[in-house]
Amino acid sequence: MGGAAPLEGVTAPLEGCRAVRHAGPVTVDFGRTSQDYARYRTVFPPELFTRLAAMGVGRAGQRVADLGTGTGVLARGFAAAGCAVTGVDIAPKLLEEARGQDAAAGLEVAYRCAPAEDTGLAGGAWDVVSAGQCWHWFDRPRAAAEARRLLVPGGAVVVCHRDYLVLPGNVCEASEELVLAHHPQWPLAGGTGIHAEWTLDILRAGFGGLETFSFDVEVPFTHEAWRGRMRSCNGVGASLPEAGVAAYDSDLARLLDERFPEEPLMVPHRIWALVARRGPRD
Template sequence: MSNPDWSRTSADYARHRQGFPPGLYDLLAHHALLRPGIDALDLGTGTGTLARGLAARGATVLGLDPAPGQVAAATRLAAAEGLAERARFSEGLAERTEQPDASFDLVVAGQAWHWFDRGLAAAEAMRVLRPGGALLICHFDWIPLPGNVAHATEFLIEAHNPRWRMGRGTGFYPAWATDLALAGFQDLGFGGFDYPAHYTREDWRGRIRASAGVGGAMEDAAVARFDTELAALLDERFGQDPLVVPHRVFAIWGWKR
């Protein structure tokens, strides 16, 4: 599956979508996946949220993304956060990074693995990793429980985009273990936790406008109509501000031995 066209939505994506919570980086450090001084490659980096998080904790990171708008946004954000020396970004594909053999200690994919040809991406990660390095795949998903704002938002997305098939998620991705095993990764590990993400009403609307089912799939006029209906839905059913949206962090990794 190819990446959606994020060129029209990168501003919303960067401004409104929350990155991984700090607990993810604590989990990675606990399992020796993250430590100061490592070289990391972030596949499908988007606006560089995960890459910048790793860089802020001492890693040197190259983020790759096929969308020029995403690369430009990631570069601007890294500079604004004082991370330009540790986090750089370039156009590139997960399946064909054009990076040297055995040049990274950690390869990561955050919120992106499902967009790749997973077998090719896993094999490419194996190629560019040094012995003792690891491939880490992680996701940070809202959890649509009956009656909550994520559940209601998914129904609205489906009403506007019947082809969207990414709803009703649980935040768990056990099939990715097979991707790692088939590529030769060993000593697979899993981790994760639930996290109550707080969104202002404006940020939740921006988050959804930037999602694959809305901004990544609809024309501008359709996105505007959707956003108007989402605003009305929030006013009618979810009066609190900020909204508390349950999320789940899921991480799986394997080592190159």
């Protein structure tokens, strides 16, 4: 199998993990939508890993702890580059999906069921601590402190995110308006794909040398795939009851047929990343 060998002693049983997060008044459990999440969420593009490697992050042989790994999307990208990767997540069903996708890709990633804020991994043992598509779900000051504890001196913390872009009249705007019609308390609509506030979490934890970058890509979706992507949304499949998810999906199918009949849909996305370093003498 591809990738460097994971560190010994880091795989934990899946039982007993609590896979629930809270976003204001909304309770979110991505385990409920793990199959849609694994099948329809887009991966990080190769350009992200190329840019990170140019910054000395994610190179072959490096030891990477991927927090909030979910279905292992970011973890597999680093494993494909030859890193020894351990993914950490609180959702057992997502980790099950991650293992299946690793096997299909011929890659090896170790997994541990634990919160990002208290991973139980060895401190001072990791060259890179990463978090992809998940920083907003953490107790961010605690997660930043845990990242610093895990890293070797001079090691890098990497926070990555990919957002579809809500623009006037586009399918993203219409789909989110429909989420709000079914789930009026959903607090995470909108956004620019730039997460400047997260830089303060990292700086306050004592990291230095902080850099950020972003770039935009268009991602093709069939109607079926876009419906699956939106079912995996925290405001839909991860928080609505089963009947509510089905009702949203039916309405979205109708909306796509009436307003966005073309296939594939070309959906704009923004990739954003933050990289910072633990001091060499910390």
